[in-house]
Amino acid sequence: MxxxxxxxxxxxxxxxxxxxxxxxxxxxxxxxxxxxxxGKRIRPILTLMACxxxxxxxxxxVSQALAIEFFHNFTLIHDDIMDNAPIxxxxxxxxxxxxxxxxxxxxxxxFAMAYQYAQQARTEILPQTLSVFxxxxxxxxxxxxxxxxxxxxxxxxxxxxxxxxRLKTAVLFGASLKIGALVGGATKREAxxxxxxxxxxxxxxxxxxxxxxxxxxxxxxxxxxxxxxxxNKKTYLYLKAIEVADSKTRExxxxxxxxxxxxxKDKTARVKEIFSRLEINTAVNNKIDAYFDAGMKILxxxxxxxxxxxxxxxxxxxxIDREK
Amino acid sequence: MxxxxxxxxxxxxxxxxxxxxxxxxxxxxxxxxxxxxxGKRIRPILTLMACxxxxxxxxxxVSQALAIEFFHNFTLIHDDIMDNAPIxxxxxxxxxxxxxxxxxxxxxxxFAMAYQYAQQARTEILPQTLSVFxxxxxxxxxxxxxxxxxxxxxxxxxxxxxxxxRLKTAVLFGASLKIGALVGGATKREAxxxxxxxxxxxxxxxxxxxxxxxxxxxxxxxxxxxxxxxxNKKTYLYLKAIEVADSKTRExxxxxxxxxxxxxKDKTARVKEIFSRLEINTAVNNKIDAYFDAGMKILxxxxxxxxxxxxxxxxxxxxIDREK
Numbered sequence: 039m040x041x042x043x044x045x046x047x048x049x050x051x052x053x054x055x056x057x058x059x060x061x062x063x064x065x066x067x068x069x070x071x072x073x074x075x076x077g078k079r080i081r082p083i084l085t086l087m088a089c090x091x092x093x094x095x096x097x098x099x100v101s102q103a104l105a106i107e108f109f110h111n112f113t114l115i116h117d118d119i120m121d122n123a124p125i126x127x128x129x130x131x132x133x134x135x136x137x138x139x140x141x142x143x144x145x146x147x148x149f150a151m152a153y154q155y156a157q158q159a160r161t162e163i164l165p166q167t168l169s170v171f172x173x174x175x176x177x178x179x180x181x182x183x184x185x186x187x188x189x190x191x192x193x194x195x196x197x198x199x200x201x202x203x204r205l206k207t208a209v210l211f212g213a214s215l216k217i218g219a220l221v222g223g224a225t226k227r228e229a230x231x232x233x234x235x236x237x238x239x240x241x242x243x244x245x246x247x248x249x250x251x252x253x254x255x256x257x258x259x260x261x262x263x264x265x266x267x268x269x270n271k272k273t274y275l276y277l278k279a280i281e282v283a284d285s286k287t288r289e290x291x292x293x294x295x296x297x298x299x300x301x302x303k304d305k306t307a308r309v310k311e312i313f314s315r316l317e318i319n320t321a322v323n324n325k326i327d328a329y330f331d332a333g334m335k336i337l338x339x340x341x342x343x344x345x346x347x348x349x350x351x352x353x354x355x356x357x358i359d360r361e362k
Numbered sequence: 363m364x365x366x367x368x369x370x371x372x373x374x375x376x377x378x379x380x381x382x383x384x385x386x387x388x389x390x391x392x393x394x395x396x397x398x399x400x401g402k403r404i405r406p407i408l409t410l411m412a413c414x415x416x417x418x419x420x421x422x423x424v425s426q427a428l429a430i431e432f433f434h435n436f437t438l439i440h441d442d443i444m445d446n447a448p449i450x451x452x453x454x455x456x457x458x459x460x461x462x463x464x465x466x467x468x469x470x471x472x473f474a475m476a477y478q479y480a481q482q483a484r485t486e487i488l489p490q491t492l493s494v495f496x497x498x499x500x501x502x503x504x505x506x507x508x509x510x511x512x513x514x515x516x517x518x519x520x521x522x523x524x525x526x527x528r529l530k531t532a533v534l535f536g537a538s539l540k541i542g543a544l545v546g547g548a549t550k551r552e553a554x555x556x557x558x559x560x561x562x563x564x565x566x567x568x569x570x571x572x573x574x575x576x577x578x579x580x581x582x583x584x585x586x587x588x589x590x591x592x593x594n595k596k597t598y599l600y601l602k603a604i605e606v607a608d609s610k611t612r613e614x615x616x617x618x619x620x621x622x623x624x625x626x627k628d629k630t631a632r633v634k635e636i637f638s639r640l641e642i643n644t645a646v647n648n649k650i651d652a653y654f655d656a657g658m659k660i661l662x663x664x665x666x667x668x669x670x671x672x673x674x675x676x677x678x679x680x681x682i683d684r685e686k
Contacts, residue, residue: 065507116470120463139444139510142466143503146440149470150499153477157492161485168481168492175474179467183389186463 039090039346042353045083052100053107068132068144069151072111075127080357081210082107085218087353088232091346094222098160102167102217105155108148109171110210113178115145120186128261149175159221166226167217170233174213181206188272192292196277200241203274208240231340235354238333242326243357248273249322250362252310258361264306270295274325275318276309282316330358363414363670366677369407376424377431392456392468393475396435399451404681405534406431409542411677412556415670418546422484426491426541429479432472433495434534437502439469444510452585473499483545490550491541494557498537505530512596516616520601524565527598532564555664559678562657566650567681572597573646574686576634582685588630594619598649599642600633606640654682 040048058070082103089099117123118131119141125131133141159167184202188194216233224232251266252275266273276295280288291312294305313319333354337347364372382394406427413423441447442455443465449455457465483491508526512518536557543553575590576599590597600619604612615636618629637643657678661671 060504062504062507062511064511065504116466119466138462140507142440142443143507143510146470146473147500147503149473150496150503153492154496154500157489157496161489164488165481165485168477172474172478172481176471176478179471179474180384180386180389183386183464183467186467187386187388 039087039343039349040096041349042083042356045086045096046079048096049079049082049086049100049103049107053104056104064136064140065144065147068115068136068140069148071135072115072132072144072148073108075129077127079107080353081110081214083353084211084214084236085221087350088215088218088224089222091232091342091350092219092222092224092228094218099218099221101155101158102221103214105152105158105171106210106214106217108152108155109175112145112148112152113182115141115148117182119145120182125261159217163220167220170213170216170220174209177205177209181209189270191272192296194272194277196274196281199272199274199277203244204237204241207244208237211240211243212236228340231336235333235336235340235350238329238336239354239357242329242333242354245274245322245326245329246358246360248275249319249326250360252313253319255361264302264310267306267309268302274322275313278321279313279316279318282318282321283312287312287316326358330354363411363667363673364420365673366407366680369410369420370403372420373403373406373410373424373427373431377428380428388460388464389468389471392439392460392464393472395459396439396456396468396472397432399453401451403431404677405434405538407677408535408538408560409545411674412539412542412548413546415556415666415674416543416546416548416552418542423542423545425479425482426545427538429476429482429495430534430538430541432476432479433499436469436472436476437506439465439472441506443469444506449585483541487544491544494537494540494544498533501529501533505533513594515596516620518596518601520598520605523596523598523601527568528561528565531568532561535564535567536560552664555660559657559660559664559674562653562660563678563681566653566657566678569598569646569650569653570682570684572599573643573650574684576637577643579685588626588634591630591633592626599637599646602645603637603640603642606642606645607636611636611640650682654678 053073058066058073060066085103085106086096086099089102090096114126115132118126119133119138122133123131124134131141132144136144153171156168156171157164181202181204184198185206188199188202212233213236215236216229219229219232248266251263251273254263256263272295276291279291283291291309294300294309300308334351337350340347377397382390382397384390409427409430410420410423413426414420438450439456442450443457443462446457447455448458455465456468460468477495480492480495481488505526505528508522509530512523512526537560539560540553540557543556548556572590575587575597578587580587596619600615603615607615615633618624618633624632658675661674664671
């Protein structure tokens with residue numbers, strides 16, 4: 039089974055071989071631009087790995103890996119419109135660069151293109167893989183809607199937040215693995231177990247994201263930290279702090295999240311000071327570890343080659359131990 | 363084979379049996395709202411008809427008819443954002459009623475739901491029908507992008523306009539028929555012929571739309587006419603007028619389409635007067651007839667029951683002879 043680096047090279051080569059050279063250019067230039075923003079490509083690599091894990095040929099999983107990556111890219115294009123986000127991975131977003139109409143429409147096109155790849159699975163498993171793909175797509179939209187709702191809701195619970203990130207982020211990791219597993223010849227049960235592994239790892243991944251957004255090293259992280267705090271995003275850190283704080287601190291934190299009178303820098307510093315005082319860092323890391331352990335437990339139960347299992351554990355670690 | 367009215371009832375019953383009762387409500391309320399705006403349902407009915415035309419059971423085509431209708435509804439939700447349109451079928455658009463973020467996201471969800479129905483075709487034909495579905499989805503986006511481009515382009519030719527409406531409107535009629543035909547057991551060749559029939563009828567349908575937008579009876583049409591003229595939309599009427607006008611009239615028309623100084627009512631009246639003077643009405647009707655005849659010719663070449671053929675001819679006539 040290929041390592042992360044080997045599969046990344048393999049995936050990038052396959053991606054580069056795809057053509058997006060159609061007309062009108064107003065539609066396809068933003069698609070090429072987005073697809074070529076070099077992300078970590080974790081999701082498609084999970085698909086390739088899951089296929090190899092069950093003895094499948096990674097070549098057969100390429101179409102599914104591309105489908106997953108294109109779907110993910112489509113969601114980024116549309117999310118950036120909704121979040122009014124000017125920058126992604128250090129570059130202007132499609133929304134900022136071309137305007138919202140083109141961002142809507144090139145996103146829609148990329149979504150349909152993702153299906154053109156998804157529908158290339160062999161006929162025998164096609165209904166199953168497509169069913170996972172569409173269900174996941176809908177859940178990701180539901181997660182994004184909850185995320186938008188929670189911006190205006192002052193009574194979000196930790197459980198509701200976890201359910202939101204499960205939908206918005208974790209299910210796509212689960213689906214990436216499950217679809218790859220099905221291509222590789224896994225039984226339905228094995229594929230489902232791998233899906234559950236992906237959910238746990240995906241939840242850990244998102245909590246790490248929340249943590250880095252507040253406490254990441256800006257040099258390493260490659261972007262400004264504190265964005266979630268400035269935009270009053272009720273992340274796990276905030277919700278956990280509200281949960282464990284005494285009434286005075288809770289009031290202070292609520293006030294900080296409901297005012298626009300404080301300069302961003304001061305606000306970030308004060309919120310981070312509260313998080314530190316309440317040892318939220320530790321709480322989040324414990325939660326991440328719990329998800330990682332739950333994922334490992336599921337993985338241990340699947341009857342596959344130990345060496346290959348280790349490669350999957352390594353990528354899970356990489357998703358969670360990262361500093362950027 | 364069922365008539366338009368019979369199949370409409372059948373389709374509406376099946377549509378009503380679908381549930382969209384999921385959470386979050388912010389996402390699904392706009393979907394229910396859009397799907398329940400009673401349109402003509404021409405596209406899904408074409409799917410059902412095409413299935414019956416080749417001896418198939420309409421029950422088997424229901425999932426495909428729903429997929430087509432949901433896809434069409436999704437495009438309306440997103441188009442209304444891009445066109446900044448407040449009203450559709452006499453009611454507020456999703457964009458106007460819920461805002462653009464919810465319109466983007468509920469549109470995306472409906473698109474994925476459309477695929478959930480599309481992927482229910484029997485395995486034997488699934489790769490074929492999905493391939494038509496996705497190709498069509500992409501072409502519709504391309505057509506919409508050309509439409510947006512042409513708003514700002516003063517040098518659109520009649521041919522470019524026809525290609526734009528082929529993509530934006532006609533291919534979905536073609537696909538509705540082709541997918542239904544494949545479900546009904548048509549050969550690839552028969553399905554392709556029915557697709558070409560649909561393209562011609564679809565082009566005629568759109569030209570009729572252009573004509574009604576300028577010259578429709580507001581009482582019957584159910585909405586204000588002149589919208590295309592007011593928004594400087596370079597429809598077939600305008601482009602044909604530019605083509606046949608003498609230089610003085612051409613200049614007058616170009617000026618009218620490039621100024622915001624004239625009250626809407628006066629502008630509409632003056633443009634319509636030019637169209638009438640140039641007998642654009644006749645030119646458009648001739649063009650519509652030519653598409654209808656081309657469609658009929660293709661249909662005549664397909665070896666199917668004459669009585670059923672007549673039902674298809676009737677719906678084609680209905681699409682083109684309509685006054686609303």
